[in-house]
Amino acid sequence: MTEAAHDPTVSVLGKEEVRLLDAWWRAANYLSVGQIYLLDNPLLRRPLEPDDIKPRLLGHWGTTPGLTLLWTHLNRLIRTRDVNAIFLAGPGHGGPAVLASSWLEGTYSEVYPQVGPDADGLRRFFRQFSFPGGVPSHVAPETPGSIHEGGELGYVLSHAYGAAMDNPDLVVAAVVGDGEFETGPLATSWHGNKFVDPVHDGAVLPVLHLNGWKIANPTVPARISRPELLSLLEGYGHEVITVEGDDPADVHRQLAAALEVAHDRILDIWRLAREEGDLERRPWPMILLVTPKGWTGPREVDGVQVEGTWRSHQVPLAETRQNAAHRLLLEEWLSSYRPEELFTEEGRLVPELRALAPRGTRRMSDNPHANGGLLRRPLHLPDFRTHAVEVRAPGASVHEATRVFGEYLVDVVHQNPDNFRIFAPDETASNRLGAVYQVTDKVFEGDLLPLDQHLGRSGRVVEMLSEHQCQGWLEGYLLTGRHGFFNCYEAFIHIVDSMVNQHAKWLKTTRSIEWRPPIASLNYLLTSHVWRQDHNGFSHQDPGFIDHVVNKKSEVVRIYLPPDTNTLLSTMRHCLDSSHYVNVVVTGKQPTFDWLTGDESDLHCARGLGIWEWASHESEDPEVVLASAGDVPTVEALAAASILREHLPQLRVRFVNVVDLMRLQDPTEHPHGVTDPTFDSVFTADRPVVFAYHGYPWLIHRLIYRRTNHRNFHVRGYKEEGTTTTPFDMVMLNDLDRFHLVVDVIDRVPGLGQRAASLRQLMVDTRRQAREWTRRHGEDMPSVRDWAWHPGAAPGPAGSPSTTAEPRALDDEH
Numbered sequence: 093m094t095e096a097a098h099d100p101t102v103s104v105l106g107k108e109e110v111r112l113l114d115a116w117w118r119a120a121n122y123l124s125v126g127q128i129y130l131l132d133n134p135l136l137r138r139p140l141e142p143d144d145i146k147p148r149l150l151g152h153w154g155t156t157p158g159l160t161l162l163w164t165h166l167n168r169l170i171r172t173r174d175v176n177a178i179f180l181a182g183p184g185h186g187g188p189a190v191l192a193s194s195w196l197e198g199t200y201s202e203v204y205p206q207v208g209p210d211a212d213g214l215r216r217f218f219r220q221f222s223f224p225g226g227v228p229s230h231v232a233p234e235t236p237g238s239i240h241e242g243g244e245l246g247y248v249l250s251h252a253y254g255a256a257m258d259n260p261d262l263v264v265a266a267v268v269g270d271g272e273f274e275t276g277p278l279a280t281s282w283h284g285n286k287f288v289d290p291v292h293d294g295a296v297l298p299v300l301h302l303n304g305w306k307i308a309n310p311t312v313p314a315r316i317s318r319p320e321l322l323s324l325l326e327g328y329g330h331e332v333i334t335v336e337g338d339d340p341a342d343v344h345r346q347l348a349a350a351l352e353v354a355h356d357r358i359l360d361i362w363r364l365a366r367e368e369g370d371l372e373r374r375p376w377p378m379i380l381l382v383t384p385k386g387w388t389g390p391r392e393v394d395g396v397q398v399e400g401t402w403r404s405h406q407v408p409l410a411e412t413r414q415n416a417a418h419r420l421l422l423e424e425w426l427s428s429y430r431p432e433e434l435f436t437e438e439g440r441l442v443p444e445l446r447a448l449a450p451r452g453t454r455r456m457s458d459n460p461h462a463n464g465g466l467l468r469r470p471l472h473l474p475d476f477r478t479h480a481v482e483v484r485a486p487g488a489s490v491h492e493a494t495r496v497f498g499e500y501l502v503d504v505v506h507q508n509p510d511n512f513r514i515f516a517p518d519e520t521a522s523n524r525l526g527a528v529y530q531v532t533d534k535v536f537e538g539d540l541l542p543l544d545q546h547l548g549r550s551g552r553v554v555e556m557l558s559e560h561q562c563q564g565w566l567e568g569y570l571l572t573g574r575h576g577f578f579n580c581y582e583a584f585i586h587i588v589d590s591m592v593n594q595h596a597k598w599l600k601t602t603r604s605i606e607w608r609p610p611i612a613s614l615n616y617l618l619t620s621h622v623w624r625q626d627h628n629g630f631s632h633q634d635p636g637f638i639d640h641v642v643n644k645k646s647e648v649v650r651i652y653l654p655p656d657t658n659t660l661l662s663t664m665r666h667c668l669d670s671s672h673y674v675n676v677v678v679t680g681k682q683p684t685f686d687w688l689t690g691d692e693s694d695l696h697c698a699r700g701l702g703i704w705e706w707a708s709h710e711s712e713d714p715e716v717v718l719a720s721a722g723d724v725p726t727v728e729a730l731a732a733a734s735i736l737r738e739h740l741p742q743l744r745v746r747f748v749n750v751v752d753l754m755r756l757q758d759p760t761e762h763p764h765g766v767t768d769p770t771f772d773s774v775f776t777a778d779r780p781v782v783f784a785y786h787g788y789p790w791l792i793h794r795l796i797y798r799r800t801n802h803r804n805f806h807v808r809g810y811k812e813e814g815t816t817t818t819p820f821d822m823v824m825l826n827d828l829d830r831f832h833l834v835v836d837v838i839d840r841v842p843g844l845g846q847r848a849a850s851l852r853q854l855m856v857d858t859r860r861q862a863r864e865w866t867r868r869h870g871e872d873m874p875s876v877r878d879w880a881w882h883p884g885a886a887p888g889p890a891g892s893p894s895t896t897a898e899p900r901a902l903d904d905e906h
Contacts, residue, residue: 118429120192126218154404185406199458200236233598233602236463260293263294271311331377336383386400386401483692490685494681496657500665501525513552535549563588570612589637619681652753703774715743716780743837780804788810808836838855
């Protein structure tokens, strides 16, 4: 390597290499403009006519020339140094640039043979962009080489750092748009470099593309002083290498040198850590790329400046079909790239430019790390029964479900040392998963102090007090072929609502893309949930993430509400082993009763819902069905069943528990939905059903609205009543308590009202007493606090939890 490569002000390019790089860049820009505008005449073999132009012009030009420039030069670095690299385009709608680059590299025609590397393929390539039945204007799942969809800004660095984890030879080039720079998640994600272990992880090379403008306003980083911006970036832990200008030849020389310097710095950090054991944290390189917005596009349109302003953000020439003058400007713009020098008569890229593309999977558009399903290895998962708690009888013992699951995770982490991680916003120990620290640390590259616990330079647990970063890191980790899960307080998982939207859309879209194999599922373990946030108060009480996820496409979302420890183990084992889903598992971390043995739990989870015969009475001909979904609702419903058994022993009560929430939905709407005959056999076709549900009650009504008996369902759940109070007062505030459930049964079973009038009055009075007790003593009254299920509380054997619900395969992959 020449000494000049260490100085970004000294050119590493000869005149001929500048010419070739510029020609590739011109080709990429030509293809980008063609995608936005052209239906036909892709190589300008004749003057443009109105019918050559798309009737609706959609796309974004302003950021594109900077993205194509970076791709051009990263290809040079890959080719000359055999770098393993992928490209993440943060600017929201930079799709034309990445699509153009993948076509030039040949990957696009390989995965879409109908879009060939010739003139006809080029015509199809242009026509499909932002066109009905075609491809989106942003970098989408359909785009080869992409793991980062540009539909929403702010996550490019978090995805990049997730991709770099456990990929020790990977360089992730992450382009940050200067508009995206202003978003909250992006601002926080600069800290990702404190969680990358230079021994075992790859490197992220951020590129802040400073072109000055958003849709209609200047960007913040472009309008603060350069020293202030540099101080900010250096404060985030970066060595900033600046490339700036508007003369293409000069910028080519600067950027080539800057990338070599940046790569040298990365190699130095890796070498010191891996070969010399020097783990001192050093600033990671980044590039500040300052070029005009809409560079090489029309300078002026109708006497108004366009290049270098916000007017170039989307479509600089908006009337080219109707306006002959604009159409001529478009032709001049396209001709300025000299396509006759770039493409043969057949429309193929000329041989000297084809030679500039890296080979095979070194192409960023074909790198398997950007198509993680190709690299996904199945997890080694122990049988959860080896950690199942002993259940001599339902309710005879108590455990903290997540604490036991943490012990199971010890084996998972131990058996999967390089492709499984746990992400959390400072809550892994709080969520009772601390047993994992027997075999791993939390990774952290900042200063370590003697009083730190379980903190190290490498580790399988990644914690930062930002749900955005945990989500983004996990997504990047999954999208590059690995496995993991995100544990979080239930109320605050809403912070990533829009992020899970984007990921679910990615999963839905890629199900129909044959060349993208499935990736591991995005798994959420939500605990510290609504019913046990009595101490933190109303702000911490919200189960609505379930409703949010249910809105997504049914083939990719799954919701689980395990009622006890063993069902949690079975559920999580299944979720960790699954692929291409969003799995949401909600369970408490506080001590709760054990209801099912390991084998019973496995059977119950496989069925998803079923009758608990040991809690039922004459279940073949019930007068009422008591149902539950969720751990606390299950306790309340069982307590209600116990009261009914004691006071109304002749009342025939069937008890049903739902662990897989989507089993309730019609099978035509969700693949997990049970058939109507099965649903009716469990819930009956005409008897009242009192349903104690973990979340907002109207979701259950939405899921079952097509069922025969839906009019007889009465659902109790959270209804936005909460405060700092006791656990039982929380359920009373929302009418989910056992006494209210008994009242619901009395009110809804025909003819029971008069027979049970005294019991109804007792329930109302007892609720009042329970409320008064909490106000006087600050805790729940002993009869509630110390309640336990007794084996003799209801008739029926303690055996299989159900024999009437149809089972499903645990591995219900698509």
